[in-house]
Amino acid sequence: MKISYEWLGDFVDLNGVTPKEAADVLTRLGVEVESLTAVDLSEIIVGRVIEQVKHPKSRTPLWIHQVDLGDRTEQIIAGAPNAVPGSLVPVALPGTTVPNGKLVKDLNIAGFSAKGMLCSAEELMLGEDHSGILILDAGKPGDPLTTVIPNQAVMDAEVTSNRPDCMGHMGVARELAAGLDRPMKVDFMPAFTGKADPPGRDLIDVSIDDPDLCSRYIGGAITGVKAGPSPKWIQRRLRACGVRPINNIVDITNYVLLEYAQPLHAFDLAKLSGGQVHVRRARAGEKLLCLDGIERELTPDMLVIADADKPVAIAGVIGGEETAVTEATTEVLLESATFNGPSVRQTARAFGLRTEASARFEKGLPAELALAGARRAAALIAELAGGAVHREWADVYPQPQEPVRIRLKPWLVDEVLGVHVPLDDSEAILVRLGFHVRVLGDGEWDVLPPVFRLDVTIPEDLVEEVGRVYGYDRVPPTLPGRRHDKWTPAVPNQGRRLDAARQVLTGAGFTETWNPALVSGRLLEQLRVGARALRVSNALSDDMDTLRTSLLPSLVNVVALNRDRGRTEVKVYEIAAAFLAHVGDKTTQQPEEPLRLGVVADAGTTAESGRKAFYAMKSVLDGCVRELGAPPGTYQRAAAEMFHPGRCAAVFLDARQLGYLGELHPSVLTGANVEGRLVAMEIDLEPVLDAAGVKRAQTLPRFPAIERDLAVVVEEHVAAGALLATIKEAGSDILDSALPFDEYRGAQVPEGHKSVAFALTFRSPERTLTDAEVDEVMAEIKLALQKKHSAGFRT
């Protein structure tokens, strides 16, 4: 919200307080001033135009002015014709830099000297108008312009949503007054000025259908107004706050909105059919041509102001064109109402239209504010547009604002803040902010918040009021004491436990990525992993409309992106949740969120490079599982979506399936525009963490080992894992380890066969083994392999 420093001065004495200081005080109090734009007018003086003639030679139209500057007359040339003789104008003399940054020079234009510049509103940063010279409505030639227009400073402030009262200058000024400990110059509730007959409520009949959506509607009648431009000071203040002046009546409603934060609307009373104001829901099919020239279709969940026939305004959002105040208007119905916040917000959102009025109503305004705003606006209209304010307005107030009383134990201030605030200080602060404080017999306080502060309802709210004015800078930082004997012991957090796997991956050359969990639902469906996907109902775009059910699509895209950017080798992983809706019930239950490890790596371009990459990926997984402290996983040939049908393993830890590891299906790569082969895995981490135990030390071997190699020739289909199982079974307790280390196909073995080489280590914890013993066990192993797998042996 834009706040004019000069305007604040109407309510609180700012003598000796610079705009910067005022901004700092407001920020400390909670009205955060994000920027401050100052306009210094002290170099500009007032001049009176004595004579104006057209430049005789210049091809572009120019006018030569003789300007009275009090002690002398100067010749000044301008490009606009509106500074006619008699006009009071702002003058910048040579050597002056005007607020918009332009340096004024002593010039000679086609034979005529020009000793200065007549300024436009835009040059003085008093508005956007640069079409003509700014004509002043008061001032004495030779005096500084600041005698007529004070120095300007506009703050851009962020008002928190609980403080709609600060969406007006008066509320902001009250904060500033409290912060500076200076009195407010103006009472919140203005006097009622209506005297004219007949009573206003005889001129207009107000009814409210839906008190939940409109808790108060004040309709003030003012007759005999003369619509026209509003005074310069009003226009200037509106412009400073970013509001375009229209006519005096409309400008006054906007002015009071910016002053009190109460939105108002002025209807041309003569155009309201039947002399009626009916606050009701719109009827299906109703339309309204709005003040911005757009016709809007209304729906029955929207609240409207209607006359006897039709809607004339969308409540709290925007007025209608047909009943708007124009130059021809003489009778005005001044609307000051309290509309339901959520309803106004919903309507404004439905139209994608956020107005100054709706921005305030949607925060929830106090009904008492409506009366203050209406009185203020009526007085201004009478003063500036010459109308007669009628007595006894229509004021339908079905739900009067209930006063809130708060019992405060005043020592709560010290207890919550952690600093001693003297009781007198606390009380003084509350009083400055408009609260009434009554000290009760038991030392507790009975506190009545001001009517414009609906946000204060509990003792803690009062602590905040005291704290922010007292100054949080004065609260010394401390750390909480340890006041208990009961403490839950520290356990390593899950993320930190998983760092053991990250270290394995880092060492193996993999880089961690964090990818968005929202992905394209269409992509998941193409990859056939979308069955349990949750789709966002209000997505920002269709490339992130669905929660991922797998980490792999993101990682494949990471490979594609990095290859596009010139990387040849990409090895990446991510540790994050996948999201799986419960089958059959996607609507009420939270989905499963298994924590997963997804890994993708290049696998070259050939079947052989892919095979090697597969085994390398197994090593990475085995390493991760080991470092996480779990027993080794087992692998079973499997088929899974996204994976190569011949090169995919399901991974198990005991009986629990962890996930899949394998080469990715060629069609997945084609879809992502990735050439060659990729190997990947996606593993549930929680079962691994669950299975983790403490590593126990093994006694180091004291006796030497005997090593033997064994080349086993079997048919192609026999898996190394099966041979290994047979070897281990037959190997008796002196077989310490067995590991397949080579595969061979070719001239040395029969067609359709392969040779698998195993490295066997024999060892006893009790003695040195003899060759004879080992030979015996080797013979048993061979026999078992022959029986079970029809194996032959190579030497």
Next chain:
Amino acid sequence: MINPQELTQAALAAIAQAHTEDELAAIEVDYLGRKNGRVSNLLSGIGKLPSAERAVLGQAANEAKRAIEAALAGRRRELTDARLADLAETEAIDITFPGPALGRGRIHVLTQVQRQIESVLESLGYKVELGPEVETEWYNFEALNIPPGHPARESWDSFYFTPDLLLRAHTSPVQIRAMQRIKEPPIYIITPGRCYRRDPPEATRLPYFSQVEGLAVDKALTVGDMKGTLLYMIQSLYGEDRRVRVRPSYFPFTEPSFEFDVSCGICAGAGCKSCRYKGWLEVGGCGMVHPQVLRNGGIDPEKWNGYAWGFGIERMAMLKHDVEDIRLFYESDLRFLEQF
């Protein structure tokens, strides 16, 4: 019969002339070798000699052996010293040549920053709590004192699956869940995790981001305790010269509520371009837990009170590592990720 003295002289002469350690080794075998060494051979026929001669010869042979051993050791030391003295020239390499690529990957900068934050707060006794990213309306909003229609809901525009299921807009639901589970304070927890808000992606914000929130529930906690905790955290992460400021603000779930700022690391608070001439950088929000929120977590606000705070991990990482565009964290360009 060979004279031991002559044998010794011959050996010492050979040793003196030896120029390499290999030559010395050969000489050692030649004279002292157990099977065919010349000194050993001296003694091979000793058994046939009379005992007096036997003793004399034995002693002479032992003296010869000791002398040769001493000479070998001395010469060996000379040769070693000479070799080591020349190493600077004989084995010099070009130390400016780079080493081979290490081939290590990197841990994501956000993981690194998250761990740093966790470490600092764990050192104060806070424990990590995690919770679901898909939340119910109640945990995400109502339990946090943000009923439907509340104007503050504007600040947490969320992604919905159904009217009751949404992606959490903050990790605050984890605070409620933790209070419900732990039941009996003291509660000192931090809640790192991913969050989602319906903001279109731009350089300063994303529809997906990560937060760390903290919650302390105990007896008689104060705004001062909250300030001290934030100060400890910020100084631990960014250095002792940083200051923390709390400014009044508004959140429905805390009362009083604050924004907390950190003094700008470039201008130290004086105001410069990177802090938009404010001297302070906005980091996060904090406040004393609203009594209703404690009640919603099953904690009696008459007996206990608390403070809480929250901030974006990305924001902390951007401040720490001078990252100017938040999108880089989630774009997964290895050229970016490998810088950390």
